[in-house]
Every structure is written in structure tokens, then in C-alpha cells.
Amino acid sequence: MVNPNPRDKYGDAPIFEFMDLYTSLETLNDDQVLDWSIEDTVKTGYNRLLKLLLSRSDVIVDFRDHHGQTPLLYAAEECGYDVVRLMIESGKVDFAELYAQSLPGQIGPQLMES
Numbered sequence: 001m002v003n004p005n006p007r008d009k010y011g012d013a014p015i016f017e018f019m020d021l022y023t024s025l026e027t028l029n030d031d032q033v034l035d036w037s038i039e040d041t042v043k044t045g046y047n048r049l050l051k052l053l054l055s056r057s058d059v060i061v062d063f064r065d066h067h068g069q070t071p072l073l074y075a076a077e078e079c080g081y082d083v084v085r086l087m088i089e090s091g092k093v094d095f096a097e098l099y100a101q102s103l104p105g106q107i108g109p110q111l112m113e114s
Contacts, residue, residue, distance in 0.1 A: 054090035
């Protein structure tokens with residue numbers, strides 16, 4: 001059986017590589033794209049790939065990378081509304097856990113202390 005949640009030497013899972021690739025595609029301009037239809041297909045395909053990943057029961061999305069960031073936080077900062085919406089609608093994001101373990105300086109711990 002294949003492990004759907006392997007980690008690299010930094011402890012990051014494949015979903016972070018996916019998010020990096022997704023954001024790098026967003027920064028391309030027309031001169032950098034050899035075939036516009038391929039770019040459009042790739043952009044559309046990544047949302048389908050994310051849906052497929054999120055549909056699996058064995059994919060974990062509530063973990064932090066070596067920078068302390070979750071896939072949802074990364075998506076909110078770098079990928080835009082559609083990716084965030086897909087992740088939230090999957091039902092796999094534990095908002096209570098995300099709130100409780102927010103990074104220092106973020107709103108979660110500040111509100112919990114007051």
C-alpha cells in the first residue's frame with residue numbers, strides 16, 4: 001500500500017509541493033507560457049487534483065510544515081479563494097485545532113488568553 005502522507009527531509013507532505021506548484025503557475029505571464037491551452041488545462045486540472053486528494057479518507061490536511069504553516073494557511077496566503085473554498089468544503093480542516101494552535105502573534109492565542 002502506498003503512503004498518501006509521505007514527508008520529505010523537512011517534514012513537509014506532498015500537498016505543500018502541490019501548493020508551491022499551483023502558486024508558481026499563477027505568476028507566469030503570457031511570454032513565459034509556450035502554449036496557452038496547456039496553461040489553462042494545468043490550472044483547471046490542479047483544482048481537480050486537489051479535489052481528488054481531498055476526497056481520500058487517508059489524506060491529512062491539519063498538520064504544520066517546517067515553518068509552522070498549515071496547508072489552509074498557505075492556500076489563504078498564496079493560492080486564492082477557489083483553493084481555500086475547496087479545502088474548507090472538504091470538511092477535513094479542523095478549525096478548533098487550527099485556532100488553538102495558531103502561531104505566536106496570530107489571533108487564536110491572543111483571544112484565548114483574554
